[in-house]
Structure formats: C-alpha cells, structure tokens
Amino acid sequence: MTYIPICNLEDIPVLGARRYRRADGKVIAIFRNAEDRVFALHDRCPHRGGPLSQGIVFGESVACPLHNWCITLNDGCAVAPDTGTVERFPVRVVAGQVELDPAAGIATELACAAE
C-alpha cells in the first residue's frame, strides 16, 4: 500500500469531513469522528450521488445532505432499509498526519449484501 500524506488531523473538524481530489477527478471524502478515528469514502452517495463529505457526521455514520440516507463510515454500507455501498479507501493517522491510499479502493458489495 502506498499511503500519501493528505493533511493534519487538526485540519478536519471533529464530526466533519474534507475532500481530496484524485488526478482522475474522483473525489474522496475523509471523515473524522468524535474519537478522532478517520474514514475515507468515495464522495458519492449510493442513492443519487450526493456528496457525502457535506453531510452531518454522527457516531460512525454520515447522513447524506441530499436525501438523508445514512451511510456507515467503516464499511461504506447504507443503513437498512436502504441498500448500496460506497467504495472505501485505506486511511490512517500517523503522528497527527492523515495518510490516504487513494489508489486502493475497496468495494464492499459482498459484506453488505450478506447483511
């Protein structure tokens, strides 16, 4: 895995998000929860493509700003009864730096379908 530094943890507000744009234009949303854990998801809601980075973050979920679907941050799955998944990306905090591997997207189709 090739992690690259993105920003400082402090650059992301608690219960908030920031956006990272890949060279191919794809936007990745990086979330921070109340316990300072970070999560990275493709910035596209499985419903109609709403930008998840703009939603309200609570617990380990984000509510999409367009029609309020709720997406779980650690697995990218929509919360029942809604169904769908968002691609997620490896992300970690090292010495206060947020590091992301924007190339290693993981689709979670199977894990969620089994739910």
Next chain:
Amino acid sequence: MQKMKLVVVGNGMAGMRTVEELLKLAPALYDITVFGAEPHPNYNRILLSPVLAGEQTIDDIVLNTRAWYDENGIRLRTGQAIVKIDRRAREVIAADGTRESYDRLLLATGSNPFILPLPGKDLQGVLTYRDIADTQAMIAAAATHKQAVVIGGGLLGLEAANGLKLRGMEVTVVHVMPWLMERQLDRTAAGLLQKSLEDKGLAFRLEAHSEALLGDDAGRAGHVRAVKLKSGEEIPAQLVVMAVGIRPNTALAESAGLHCNRGLVVNDTMQTYDPRIYAVGECVSHRGIAYGLVAPLFEQAKVCANHLAQFGIGRYTGSQISTKLKVTGVDLFSAGNFAGGTGCEDIVLSDPGAGVYKKLVLKDDKLIGAVMIGDTIDGAWYFKLIRDGSSVGALRDRLMFGEANLGDTGHQGQNRAAAMADSAEVCGCNGVCKGTIVKTIQDQGLFTLDEVRKHTKASSSCGSCTGLVEQILMATAGGDYSEAPKKKSMCGCTDRTHQEVRDAIRAQHLTSIPAVQAFLEWRTPNGCATCRPALNYYLLSTWPKEAIDDPQSRFINERSHANIQKDGTYSVVPRMWGGETNSGELRRIAHVVDKFKIPTVKVTGGQRLDLLGVKKEDLPAVWKELDMPSGHAYAKALRTVKTCVGSEWCRFGTQDSTRMGQELERALWRMYAPHKVKLAVSGCPRNCAESGIKDVGVIGVDSGWEIYVAGNGGIKTEVAQFFAKVKTHTEVLEYSGAFLQLYREEGWYLERTVHYVNRVGLDHCKARVVDDAANRKALWERLQFALDGEPDPWHEPDKARVDLKQFALVGA
C-alpha cells in the same frame, strides 16, 4: 459466554412483536424459546375477519413463518400450552411435561373470549371468535348450515356477522344494549351503521336478552337449533357465535402467584411483580387498563424489548386508541371521548340521506373525541389532533370539513386511499405510488407509519401525504396501526420531546450540545442528523451571545452558507432589500456570473436573483466580488421581505410598502428561527406582495397597517390570520418583531409559524404581543439584543465562525 435464556409463553401478536423488537436491539443476547398453544406460527389475528369474509386466506395472514424462527435461531414449540411456572426453579412446564428453564420469562397469553353462562352453551355449533380454529369452524358451518345468530353487537360480533353473511348465511345479531357498538359510537352514528348493515342483509334484535340456546335433541348435548330470547322469541340458528367481550388470560400467571387484577399487573417497564418475568399484550393490566387493540400492544412491545435488551430506556405510559370497523363498504371511525360531558362542546354534521354523520368533541379548545360514519377520510388526521393535544381553536371553523379543506396543494381529490389506483402517486416528493406501498406493507409485514416511511420513503419528506399513507396502512394491514404515542420524542436518540428539551435548556441553563445530551441522558454518543441541528438552534435562541454555534451540527446549507444542489454544486442568492436593486448590483452580478462561469441566473419566487451551479471552491470569492449581503436563502432564518411598489408609484398605493419592507428586512435579517421566515408588505388591500400567505404579512390601509401572521404558501397553503392594526412604521416593526421573537423562543425546530400558532393558539400570541404592551417591548428588545452585532457570514466569516477550510480541497 453462555447466552441468557428467554422463554416466551404465547406465540401471538404482542409476544412475537416483542421478540422482533428485541432482535433489532440485541440479536445475540438471548437463547429464545417460544411456546404457543395454537398449532400455527404467529399470524395476524386482526385479519381473521377478512379471512372469514373470504377476502384473504390463512396463508396471507401469517406474520412470521417457521423459516423466520429458524433463521433467527428461535426454538418454536407450537401446539404446546404451558401449564405451570415454577418460579423458584425458574422453569416452565408444558402440558406434555416438557420443562424449559429461563433467565427471563415473557408472558403474552392474550385473552379468552367471554362465554355467557346460558343453558345450552356447550351444544355443538356454539362458537366464539378468537383464532384460526374458530374461523375455520365458522367457514365450515357456513358451508353446511343456513342460519346463524351472533350474540354481541360490538366490533367482533359485527365483523363475524358480516363474514357469515358473505358466506351465504342468514344472520341475526342479538345485542343487549339499545344501540350497536355502544362503547365506540353514539346513538346516531350507531343508527346509521345499523342501516347500512341492514342494507347488506343483516338482521338485528336490540335490547334483546338471550335466555337459552336450544338443542335439536331436547336438552341433551346435541346440535344447536335456536336461540331463545327473554321476550319469548326463538330465532332458528344452526350456528351461534358469542362475541360478548374478552377476559385477560391470566390463569397461568395467577397459578404462579403473580399479582393479577383484571389482567396481569405490570409497571411502566412491563415487568410483573417478579422482576424476571415480563408481560405484554391483552393479558396485561397497565395502570388499571387492559387494552384490546394492537397499536397499544405494540408500544408495550417496544418498551419491553428495550428493557429485555438491557438498555433500560423508555417507559410505557398508556395509549390513546381509535377504532375502525373492517366491514368492506362501511366506513366507521371512532377515537377518544366521543360522548362529551360537562365542559365539552360538540360539532356535528349529519346528512342521513347520504349516510354521513360526523361528531367532533372539543374541550378547552382541544379535540378530545371523534366519531364518524360514512365519511372517514379524516379519521387519521383527527386522531393525530387528539393525540397531539394541540389547540385547534384557529381551525375550529374548518375542522369539520377535514384536512383537505385546509388547502392541500397538489394532493386534492386523492384522499380516498382505498379507491386509488395502484399506479397513482401517493408521495410526490419521493415518487412512491400506492401499489409500491401496499406491496411493501404486505411483503415486509409493516405495521406503523414509521416503518412504511423507512421502507418506502413515502411521507418521509414534506409529510403532506402522511394522512394518505396512514389510510393505506389501515386499509392494507387491516386495523388502525398508527402508533399512538402521547408524546413524540425528538428522535431515536432520546425519549424527550422538543418541549422537554427546550424547558431543560432554559431551566438548567445548559449552553452546549454535550451538556444537554449528558443532562437528558441521550442514548447515542453524539446525537444524530435530526437532533443536533435542533439542539444547536435551541441553545442559540435561548442563550444568545452565550451559547456557541456548532457548525458541524448544522445542515450543510447553513454550514457552507449556500444551498446545495443535486449535482453537489451550490447556489448563491444575495440579499436585495425589499426586492429592490440598482445598476451597480446588477453589474457586479453580471461580472461574477462571467468570471466564475456560473451556468444559470434565475429570478426567484422571493423577488431576487439566484446564481445556480457555483463550485464549492469558488464560494468565498463569489461572495466577496458580489459585495452584497447574504440572502440567507440557505438558512432557517429570515429569508425575504417581499414588497410591492406602493404609494411611491402605484396609483392605488396608500402606504410606502417598499420602504416599510426594507425597514423590516434590515431590522430582521440574520435572524435564525425554528424554520425559515418570510414576510411581505403590500401597499393596499389588492395585496400584490401576497401578504396573506406569509409568516408575517403587512397590508397598508388608509389609516395605517394591518398585520397578519402565520400564513404559509408552501406544502399546504394556509391563509394568514389577522393579528393587529397599527398606525406607524415603528409599531409595525415592534409588533412583527415581538411576534417573531415569541416564535423563536417557543417554536419547535422545523415548525413554521403556522404550525407553531396552531399548537399554542392565536390567542396565546395575541395576549403576549398585542394585549400586553410591556411584554411586547420586552420581546422586541430581546430580539434586538440577539441580533445586535450578528455578523454577515459572507463578509465576516471569522466572526460568524464559518469553517473556511471546508471550501478548499486537501492534499492538492
């Protein structure tokens, strides 16, 4: 770790509902065993009536299939009645001697039909109406015999009679009381009901006492042949159904020494006197009441499951109930106290020719009861008003004519849920049609409005179709399933209502979201997208200059100070005071549109310009170069003050409405509120600024200004109500501002002024603003204090705590 053992006695609607709720909360906590005396998996008892009537089959009404029990690892023992509870050994013992030990026991044994102690009650052909076996026996009897008597003219009796009639029998209903369904209907309504049932071919004997059931074999245990009344009349019948009431089935509990008093006595957490033993359903007596309808039982189930799951949250405090009769073609609805009494007023509408009768009972300006027959479209709405207990004074004149009559843009003429085509759209916001809702209710076995919302999205947005969805739910699921909470909690994170939260914030002087959540024992670590914005508003409006805004608890529009669009871009609406602009502003707008390649510029319905399709990264620069104030088109705040040209130009103008509007807008902008706030000022009663549908509408007349409040032009058009007449501009500012401050302090989050005023009553607002000059001045001062020095987020982002880093991308 070994799982705890939960044993459920009673495989019926309340017991299994509790298990379902429990699995949702704590799927792995218990090892569950269910005993059911009936040989069937759990089925929808309510729908026995449509089965009897031949409208559905037994297979249609199964709620939990055997496969469902297997999938959830639940051992199901059907056809096994529990005969004894050994509380010492913590074991239950079944009729065949099987023993099962428990850590927690749930009793849900339902009730038994009451059997009149008449001679001949044990004859063949004498039945009660409670379960599948009874229903099948009735269906069989109808196939071989001609005449039936139903004893009891209540809900069950009439449904039984109707079903038997549809199966080809001649049916007579014998009832002791002077009219049918006396516990749900007044005499007039019952008379209409009786007439429509007579039209369907049923016969009635009212005030008739059954004396004996006569057998075909003169006294010996043969087959029933007739019912003999005290009057001497003998009504021939080869089938007699007794439907004279139910008794909580407490025999098992009593034999185990549990305290019973017309039901197994439980507390607000659904525990019996033995804390390891819980009970729910018809067998239970809660605060002295044993319920016989499913809606309250499901509420009990929810509370019980929460405690079994060891969350320990929620108390059951009792329910309001409503009744519908499931006889196709007969519309009947009854809820609350329909009989009235001292201090009550009745509003009655009666059209016997058309078979329509409606009676509404009011007390202290609140709706407390309703009976309807022939036209029950508004049942769900009235029931909601009864449950909410809010003031209906302002609606009084129109109450009788129903919700549709209050103006219901885009939904008129679609009220008859049953008559709607499957392809007809019910929810305009989410594009959900009736067929989808019906299918989802059936496939997923849904019971409550909330569940339908979650699964179909219908009624989950603007809510204007809620009544319709409730009706479809009733029509499809069979009963009135609308959950009946007396108080509505803010969201799933808490049981507190909006009012309780507001009160606590003021009384305890709470000034931050974590403080409120800690004090009121929120059950989630940091709330959710529903409660956080509400809490943020309550804090800011209660403790201005003291509570600190939390941008992460605001919806994106208020966090980025622009409206998010479907493609993730934003729109920018600069303020144009009173809808007036000038060449300088228009030039700057044109320049910004070109420079940032903004794709669309549109004149809004609020008399200003909307720049649509702005990239998030460009927002700060766009604001700067526009050099115009924020229009707050994105906020729960003062939006626009629409004006007409007024006396400066217009040949009819009596007052300078443009200037008045601008004064109001300058005084009130940056004012956050429970919901958005819109004003209008017209220069004469021709009302070109449409003041009649605004939160505050002002109309100039020769002698001064008329002020109207609580209008709404949105989802449901509501005409504003006359508030006060004043003379000067200063007074217009003071009265309008004081009214809005009252709304800011008392309104619930996302409650527009119309809903707020409907809840508290217009008189309440008038008493505090119009009649009480000192209070009015105090309100107006508090508003000015709150607004004083408030920053414009577009131009003083630091002061407004705008998170400026959000606009840029990271890692670039």
